[in-house]
Amino acid sequence: MPQVPSDPAPAVPAPFGARVARAMAAHGPLCVGIDPHPGLLAAWGLSDDAAGLRDFSLTVIDALGGQVAALKPQSALFERHGSAGIAVLEEVVAVARSARTLTIVDAKRGDIGSTMAAYADAYLRDGSPLAGDALTVSPYLGFGSLAPALDMAHATGRGLFVLCLTSNAEGVALQHARDGDTSVAGRIALGAASANRTARDHGTLGSIGLVVGATIGDGAHEAGIDLAAVNGPLLAPGVGAQGAGGRELAAVFGAARSNVLASSSRGVLGAGPDTRGLLAAARRSADDAATALRA
Numbered sequence: 184m185p186q187v188p189s190d191p192a193p194a195v196p197a198p199f200g201a202r203v204a205r206a207m208a209a210h211g212p213l214c215v216g217i218d219p220h221p222g223l224l225a226a227w228g229l230s231d232d233a234a235g236l237r238d239f240s241l242t243v244i245d246a247l248g249g250q251v252a253a254l255k256p257q258s259a260l261f262e263r264h265g266s267a268g269i270a271v272l273e274e275v276v277a278v279a280r281s282a283r284t285l286t287i288v289d290a291k292r293g294d295i296g297s298t299m300a301a302y303a304d305a306y307l308r309d310g311s312p313l314a315g316d317a318l319t320v321s322p323y324l325g326f327g328s329l330a331p332a333l334d335m336a337h338a339t340g341r342g343l344f345v346l347c348l349t350s351n352a353e354g355v356a357l358q359h360a361r362d363g364d365t366s367v368a369g370r371i372a373l374g375a376a377s378a379n380r381t382a383r384d385h386g387t388l389g390s391i392g393l394v395v396g397a398t399i400g401d402g403a404h405e406a407g408i409d410l411a412a413v414n415g416p417l418l419a420p421g422v423g424a425q426g427a428g429g430r431e432l433a434a435v436f437g438a439a440r441s442n443v444l445a446s447s448s449r450g451v452l453g454a455g456p457d458t459r460g461l462l463a464a465a466r467r468s469a470d471d472a473a474t475a476l477r478a
């Protein structure tokens with residue numbers, strides 16, 4: 184009897200850290216946020232409902248799919264439309280995947296370990312409709328509470344971006360607070376560095392990134408954080424609408440600049456709905472970031 188070949192095992196994708204490093208090298212260090220704010224929907228001539236949300240998001244992917252390092256749909260702006268909005272978020276993740284563009288689902292999840300496992304299942308498990316390539320997570324229930332997400336990300340080749348030094352001014356009092364010699368944000372950075380140790384030993388970028396706002400000035404130094412030692416991707420929101428540009432990126436990240444993925448939402452989306460306008464705005468922003476970060 185001839186042997187019937189068994190189904191090949193599903194290909195395990197390269198770890199997120201390697202994939203995002205490759206995407207940044209190919210397209211420049213820019214992530215564009217898909218943030219369908221009510222004001223932007225109105226400015227694009229779209230209704231503030233799930234149909235408008237869908238038109239908006241698919242236009243962004245049409246314009247930028249395969250052209251930028253990553254897209255970052257902002258979950259709350261989909262959730263505000265209820266289950267129909269969440270269905271659009273699922274479609275965005277699927278369409279971006281077929282456009283071969285990395286997605287970072289910006290849901291900022293964080294919970295006690297037992298229910299964090301359910302969030303990991305929702306956002307990081309193979310086959311889950313909400314699972315993009317990476318997820319933003321909040322470590323403010325303790326870095327250790329994120330363990331189920333770290334484990335699932337590791338098992339499926341996905342990534343995390345852990346909030347560390349956020350772009351908003353209100354974050355400073357909590358994130359810079361000291362526990363002995365180490366700041367709260369510093370402990371988070373140490374947790375990420377430890378999760379990325381194996382990748383560092385192999386000379387590759389780890390998959391556990393941090394969120395470090397492009398607006399924070401000398402914040403990393405003040406919080407006693409060596410961002411380069413994290414050896415993970417550094418998502419830097421705050422570019423564009425929050426006032427940061429190339430100069431701010433260079434000042435914030437110093438020696439860690441080659442790991443930075445600058446992020447802009449309204450600064451690019453304001454150029455829509457014309458797809459050529461969106462692409463031109465994204466290219467300008469990516470070029471500015473590349474000039475500042477690759478110097």
Ligand SMILES: O=C(O)c1cc(=O)[nH]c(=O)n1[C@@H]1O[C@H](COP(=O)(O)O)[C@@H](O)[C@H]1O
Pocket residue numbers: 216218257289291319348349350351394396420421422423424425446447448449450
């Ligand atoms: O995790 C994030 O993406 C994030 C963290 C942070 O510290 N600051 C920050 O602005 N963001 C997100 O980045 C996006 C910034 O949007 P714009 O200000 O329009 O570029 C929003 O979706 C924010 O929720």
